[in-house]
Amino acid sequence: MPAASDLTPSAENYLKVVWGLGEWSSEPVTAGLLADRLGLRVSTVSDGVRKLTERGLLDHAPYGAIRLTEAGRTVAVSMVRRHRVIETFLVEMLGYGWDEVHEEADVLEHAVSDRLVERLHEVLGRPARDPHGDPIPSASGALDPPAAVALADAAAGGDVTVVRVSDDDPARLRDFAARGLVPGAVVHVPEDGPGDEVRVLLGGPGGPALALDPAAARAVWVQPA
Known part of the structure; x- marks a missing residue:
């Protein structure tokens, strides 16, 4: 070899x-x-x-x-x-x-x-x-x-922990860091919202809301909190 x-x-x-x-x-x-x-x-x-x-x-x-x-x-x-x-x-x-x-x-x-x-x-x-x-x-x-799924595929109604973020797009990484969407962060996935946009609550229910487009939601991988 x-x-x-x-x-x-x-x-x-x-x-x-x-x-x-x-x-x-x-x-x-x-x-x-x-x-x-x-x-x-x-x-x-x-x-x-x-x-x-x-x-x-x-x-x-x-x-x-x-x-x-x-x-x-x-x-x-x-x-x-x-x-x-x-x-x-x-x-x-x-x-x-x-x-x-x-x-x-x-x-x-x-x-x-x-x-x-x-x-x-x-x-x-x-x-x-x-x-x-x-x-x-x-x-x-x-x-x-990790046994993880893309945030876009996470079941609605529960809390998940971010375990991995794709490094394909530096600008997106900077945006995620500014918003606190990094490995270890806990987010709550509310019930499905309108359209393709994925809305999550940073830190769990009651936390600040983040809206992610489909590409961004597929760049974040999560597992149950």
């Missing part, structure tokens, strides 16, 4: 993104979806997928879904661990905002060694989650994802 150090940053990104697209979604990973996430042309992605398939890191039949092989998953999860430990270090030790760390970690994850990542994780107290609530894989690749 190729070690992560034998792969180019581009190849590492392909594997990490394929894994990430399936972490919180059951939607099949296609070349178009992968191209959209990587910001590349579909033809470029198709060629990259072909090369990684030939190396035994991806499994892709023509017109079928793109899947990681076991070897590909090992590399992908190692990159995810690096990324999330680095994000946590930047926030906890260097004072970065949670909206500032994704791109920094995208660069640094290719330059650090597993040994350095392990030391960073140790210095941080071995956290199980990154600043956005995403689980940090162990050094052996084990994961402990």
Whole structure:
């Protein structure tokens, strides 16, 4: 199996993104979806997928879904661990905002060694989650994802705790932070309101009301309080 150090940053990104697209979604990973996430042309992605398939890191039949092989998953999860430990270090030790760390970690994850990542994780107290609530894989690749659903799918009438917020949109992260919608926050989901807008009460019944558009409500993941 190729070690992560034998792969180019581009190849590492392909594997990490394929894994990430399936972490919180059951939607099949296609070349178009992968191209959209990587910001590349579909033809470029198709060629990259072909090369990684030939190396035994991806499994892709023509017109079928793109899947990681076991070897590909090992590399992908190692990159995810690096990324999330680095994000946590930047926030906890260097004072970065949670909206500032994704791109920094995208660069640094290719330059650090597993040994350095392990030391960073140790210095941080071995956290199980990154600043956005995403689980940090162990050094052996084990994961402990929360049993969570998107806020848009949460049952009305109860209290839920925010356990994870998507880091795809820095502006949305800043908005959420300003409004207190962060991991650990408790919100009450009232009975369904009009239209697609999701309305919640921060802190429980009687708390300040927040109105979220559908995309924002799907960027927040919760579990029963």
